[in-house]
Amino acid sequence: MSRRNKLLPLLQQVTIADAGAEGMAVARVDGLVVFVPFVVPGDVVDIQLYKKKKNYAEGRAVHFHTWSPLRVDQACPHFGTCGGCKWQTMSYAAQLEAKQRQVRDNLERLGGVDCSLMQSICGSDNIYYYRNKLEFTFSSRAWRTLPDEEPAPHGALGFHIPQLFDKVLPITRCVLQADPSNDIRLAVADYAVEHDLSYYDIRNHTGFLRNLVIRNSSLGHWMVIVIIAEEDSARLFPLLDMLHERFPQITSLQYIVNTKFNDSYSDLDVHTYLGDDHIEEQMTTPDGRQLHFIINPKSFYQTNSRQAERLYSHVAQLAELQSTDTLYDLYTGTGTIALFLAAQVRRVVGIEYVEEAIADARRNATLNGFDNTAFFAGDMAQVLTPEFIEANGRPDVVVTDPPRAGMHEKVVEQLLATAPRKIVYVSCNPATQARDLRLLAARYDVRRIQPVDMFPHTQHVENIAELVLRD
Secondary structure (H helix, E strand, O other): OOHHHHOOOEEEEEEOOEEOHHHOEEEEEOOEEEEEOOOOOOOEEEEEEEEEOOOEEEEEEEEEEEOOOOEOOOOOOOEOOEOOOOOOOEOHHHHHHHHHHHHHHHHHHHHOOOOOOEOOOEOOOOOOOOOOEEEEEEEOOEOOOOOOOOOOOOOEEEEEOOOOOOOEEEOOOOOOOOOOHHHHHHHHHHHHHHOOOOEOEOOOOEOOEEEEEEEEOOOOOEEEEEEEOOOOHHHHHHHHHHHHHHOOOEEEEEEEEOOOOOOOOOOOOOEEEEEOOOEEEEEEOOOOOEEEEEEOOOOOOOOOHHHHHHHHHHHHHHHOOOOOOEEEEEOOOOOHHHHHHHHHOOEEEEEEOOHHHHHHHHHHHHHOOOOOEEEEEOOHHHHOOHHHHHHHOOOOEEEEOOOOOOOOHHHHHHHHHHOOOEEEEEEOOHHHHHHHHHHHOOOEEEEEEEEEOOOOOOOOOEEEEEEEEOO
């Protein structure tokens, strides 16, 4: 602890009041808001502050006097160090209440939205092993959980320590993805040690193994992508052969050579070593239609497959589509929402910035036999123009699912000018959604609101808002 931190006070016997932003919990002491990680509302703790500003402080619990009745045992052996599932010790019912409250608070406070028609949050049936994609990092700089712990000679294969770009926590068991995900990762780590395959040093840009991506689908398909820092088939191919022999579940075994100074691979070539160049996922629409989606290494697909189906079913319910409708799906990604709704309307127009995603959307439309869809790539603010709408038809309904930053103001202005009878706004960030809803309030009323929990044990929440054009 630094000299500065030693001067900050120890707050004794403080009751944790609520769940807060970024997975933190909130306490209030003499008018000061204190953010604390890895505690649960109702805990009574001593808090050692490590940051103090005028109106808030941050600290860590150093002693527990009373355990909250909302507490449950965590399933993850890395809880408290890995920053991924900070709410794991809070009961799932309490998590859902906190997420619903988070949506309501943001919409009312930031958007001035009437939330009287908010529906109960849609929880996830599976609160563990629900992810269909995990990305792990090889690092020569392993995070040591204990001060006297011997550093691993190769480093670590696992997740980045929050706010530390070069430190990786070795993961022995992650409870977010089904088996054999853990076994695959551990087999790669063991093989690397046995065959002296070096882990990447992000500071010095040396080492061989960089990243490991594992994806799976509800159909039992598994994709494994090994990302290396230099072309060397003599070292790589025996590792891939080992994975093929030990894990027959792997239907798509691929590799990427990344010589850049960052871990992004969207601009890099993917090489298929064995099996297919994709995996396939299936989704059932409310009318019982089975949709199939091709998922490539770079494809975006909602990481909780079962909840994605529920999310889109709620979108369909709120959209109240008619068979004569023209539907616009903004920020369509690989077209999952567009194709989920395509059978209910005359025409679907999807727009997305990423060209590879649009290629996937077109491929998936063909795979599912839809000839009433059209997908366009480009910046939303530049594509969605009066000329584009004239050429493709005025939308009767718009579904929009923007990134966390929300919609560009020009997009909001165009929606107001075009005036579809209904907008269904899907958001992963209720704060920016609230901002956009305030702007759209010039012509639209918010009716039903439906939160959906896609990521149990985290603070993240998806929310759907139904906007109806005023007469």
